[in-house]
Amino acid sequence: xxxxxxxxxxxxxxxxxxxxxxxxxxxxxxxxxxxxxxxxxxxxxxxxxxxxxxxxxxxxxxxxxxxxxxxxxxxxxxxxxxxxxxxxxxxxxxxxxxxxxxxxxxxxxxxxxxxxxxxxxxxxxxxxxxxxxxxxxxxxxxxxxxxxxxxxxxxxxxxxxxxxxxxxxxxxxxxxxxxxxxxxxxxxxxxxxxxxxxxxxxxxxxxxxxxxxxxxxxxxxxxxxxxxxxxxxxxxxx
Amino acid sequence: xxxxxxxxxxxxxxxxxxxxxxxxxxxxxxxxxxxxxxxxxxxxxxxxxxxxxxxxxxxxxxxxxxxxxxxxxxxxxxxxxxxxxxxxxxxxxxxxxxxxxxxxxxxxxxxxxxxxxxxxxxxxxxxxxxxxxxxxxxxxxxxxxxxxxxxxxxxxxxxxxxxxxxxxxxxxxxxxxxxxxxxxxxxxxxxxxxxxxxxxxxxxxxxxxxxxxxxxxxxxxxxxxxxxxxxxxxxxxx
Numbered sequence: 001x002x003x004x005x006x007x008x009x010x011x012x013x014x015x016x017x018x019x020x021x022x023x024x025x026x027x028x029x030x031x032x033x034x035x036x037x038x039x040x041x042x043x044x045x046x047x048x049x050x051x052x053x054x055x056x057x058x059x060x061x062x063x064x065x066x067x068x069x070x071x072x073x074x075x076x077x078x079x080x081x082x083x084x085x086x087x088x089x090x091x092x093x094x095x096x097x098x099x100x101x102x103x104x105x106x107x108x109x110x111x112x113x114x115x116x117x118x119x120x121x122x123x124x125x126x127x128x129x130x131x132x133x134x135x136x137x138x139x140x141x142x143x144x145x146x147x148x149x150x151x152x153x154x155x156x157x158x159x160x161x162x163x164x165x166x167x168x169x170x171x172x173x174x175x176x177x178x179x180x181x182x183x184x185x186x187x188x189x190x191x192x193x194x195x196x197x198x199x200x201x202x203x204x205x206x207x208x209x210x211x212x213x214x215x216x217x218x219x220x221x222x223x224x225x226x227x228x229x230x231x232x233x234x235x236x237x238x
Numbered sequence: 239x240x241x242x243x244x245x246x247x248x249x250x251x252x253x254x255x256x257x258x259x260x261x262x263x264x265x266x267x268x269x270x271x272x273x274x275x276x277x278x279x280x281x282x283x284x285x286x287x288x289x290x291x292x293x294x295x296x297x298x299x300x301x302x303x304x305x306x307x308x309x310x311x312x313x314x315x316x317x318x319x320x321x322x323x324x325x326x327x328x329x330x331x332x333x334x335x336x337x338x339x340x341x342x343x344x345x346x347x348x349x350x351x352x353x354x355x356x357x358x359x360x361x362x363x364x365x366x367x368x369x370x371x372x373x374x375x376x377x378x379x380x381x382x383x384x385x386x387x388x389x390x391x392x393x394x395x396x397x398x399x400x401x402x403x404x405x406x407x408x409x410x411x412x413x414x415x416x417x418x419x420x421x422x423x424x425x426x427x428x429x430x431x432x433x434x435x436x437x438x439x440x441x442x443x444x445x446x447x448x449x450x451x452x453x454x455x456x457x458x459x460x461x462x463x464x465x466x467x468x469x470x471x472x473x474x475x476x
Contacts, residue, residue: 009437011247081474088474096388106413145424149387149475150334152468153405153425155432157389167391175344176443186383187391188436194393195433198426198452199247205414214436230390236319236326237387237475 007213013199014208022054027129030208039219041139041164041211042130043196047106048207049122049142049160050113060110068102071112075100080238091115094229095159096238097146106205116142119160120223127162139164139219143193145202149237156197158189158224165189165218166227187228188218245451251437252446260292265367268446277457279377279402279449280368281434285344286445287360287380287398288351298348306340309350313338318476326385329353332467333397334476335384344443354380357398358461365400377402377457381431383440387475394435396427396462403427403456404465425466426456 014034020026026044036042050056059067065085076089080096089100093115101115116122119142127140142160147153158166166189173181196209232238252272258264264282274280288294297305303323314327318334327338331353339353354360357380365378380398385391396404404427411419434447470476 008251009247009249009433011249011433013246083474105417105419106415107417108415109417148425150468150473151395151425151428151466152472153423153428153466155425155428170440173440175440177344177346179343179345179347181343181440185391186435186440187386187389187393190389190391190393191432191436194429195247195249195436197424198429198433198449202408202411202413202419202424211436228389228391230388234390235388236321 009195009211009213011195011199012210012212013206014210015206017048017205017207020048020051020207022052024052025129026052026208027126027133031130031133034210036130036134036138036210037212038136039138039212039214039216041141041192041214041219042126043141043143043193043209043211044126045200045207046101046115046119046142046144046159047103047113049116049119053116053122055114055116056107056111057114058110059112064104067112068099068104071102071114072100075102075114090238093119093159093225095146097144101144115144115159120162120225121160123160123162137163137219139214139222141189141192141196143196145197156193158187158193158228161189161222161224163219164192164214164222165220166222166224168218188214189222189224189228247433247449247451249433249437250448250450251444252448253444255286255443255445258286258289258445260290262290263367264290264446265364265371269368269371272448274368274372274376274448275450276374277376277450277452277454279379279430279452279457280364281379281381281431281447281449282364283438283445284339284353284357284380284382284397285341285351287354287357291354291360293352293354294345294349295352296348297350302342305350306337306342309340309352310338313340313352328476331357331397331463333384335382339382353382353397358400358463359398361398361400375401375457377452377460379427379430379434381434383435394431396425396431396466399427399460399462401457402430402452402460403458404460404462406456426452427460427462427466
């Protein structure tokens with residue numbers, strides 16, 4: 001496995017996406033707006049995937065804090081930390097994040113979005129629809145915005161993937177001096193999600209981007225659940 | 239503050255960098271190899287910065303595990319977790335990472351690299367030299383490869399910065415529905431470092447990249463130490 005992109009990358013915002021609703025095909029909405037090429041990786045935010053999959057719940061009649069508390073409890077299998085209204089929990093997928101990914105922004109009042117129930121499957125469906133429409137396969141990453149315990153600010157990471165490597169395994173690789181590499185497993189799916197966030201922003205309604213120019217061998221079957229979610233037995237901080 | 243890049247991004251590897259030694263000017267090595275433009279952000283890896291700053295120590299005569307243990311102890315102010323030969327420590331800078339950033343790869347045998355003693359200062363020096371040489375300012379990020387507690391695989395993050403925003407503060411911003419954003423602080427410096435890693439790789443000797451096309455207003459005075467390192471009082475996981 002090589003971990004170097006052979007050429008410059010481009011990160012292209014998908015402009016002009018409409019408001020997405022249940023049943024909409026994100027694959028078609030993206031492919032109608034940008035000419036995809038072989039080797040492209042399409043990054044879509046959790047929010048539009050959740051909207052397309054109907055993972056938006058009606059919270060009208062409840063104040064936001066009450067609704068959030070109930071939804072976070074339902075979407076979590078374990079609470080790790082609590083500070084004020086911030087809960088850090090482990091979701092049913094195994095993600096550790098704030099408020100189990102329950103989010104009220106970029107939605108009408110009285111609505112909350114939950115994470116897709118199986119974001120790898122969400123990515124697979126988008127990839128399958130794109131593959132059926134195009135004459136070549138592309139990779140798909142579903143991204144969300146997570147905090148980190150020891151660093152301020154949030155970054156986008158991959159919560160689902162299809163057709164593009166999540167973690168590159170460089171164990172056994174040697175550096176230019178013939179010494180084993182120290183950094184042997186690189187989470188390129190998270191780096192792809194972060195690169196895409198730089199052109200998507202948080203407030204501007206750009207829920208998809210294309211990363212173009214990644215090494216062809218990175219486009220292979222993949223899964224965030226299998227490759228990225230750290231099992232409890234390996235975890236030093238839970 | 240807007241958080242959206244107005245146009246596509248390009249991420250360009252800086253090809254043909256030589257082996258770097260003490261006293262070398264990374265700014266000149268980069269600017270000799272790539273035509274920089276206004277608004278560019280130059281990302282350089284910790285390893286070349288440490289080599290240029292002489293932060294490489296002689297460990298010959300010691301076996302690697304003994305040398306590593308001694309150096310990690312010296313470079314850390316606190317050990318958070320230990321498993322086998324892996325130590326997760328807090329460095330004197332406040333970074334939480336494996337082995338205090340002490341690294342033996344991409345060096346001759348009998349040598350170990352330490353993190354720069356002040357990576358923001360390292361970034362500032364590179365930026366100042368570039369600004370003196372060019373007729374316009376550019377941003378600089380010093381990157382390193384860190385693990386994350388709940389996700390497998392490593393990603394590149396910013397350990398130093400100059401002239402480019404580290405954390406965008408979007409508090410008070412409203413989304414398209416007029417609701418406050420949930421994700422209000424975005425660590426774009428880490429996302430820039432991750433985007434750059436995608437073209438640098440770990441084994442191929444590409445220690446610098448240029449991210450082109452970020453919003454002009456992101457180029458402003460900055461500091462990883464001040465903006466990104468989370469103070470103990472805010473920390474839920476230390």
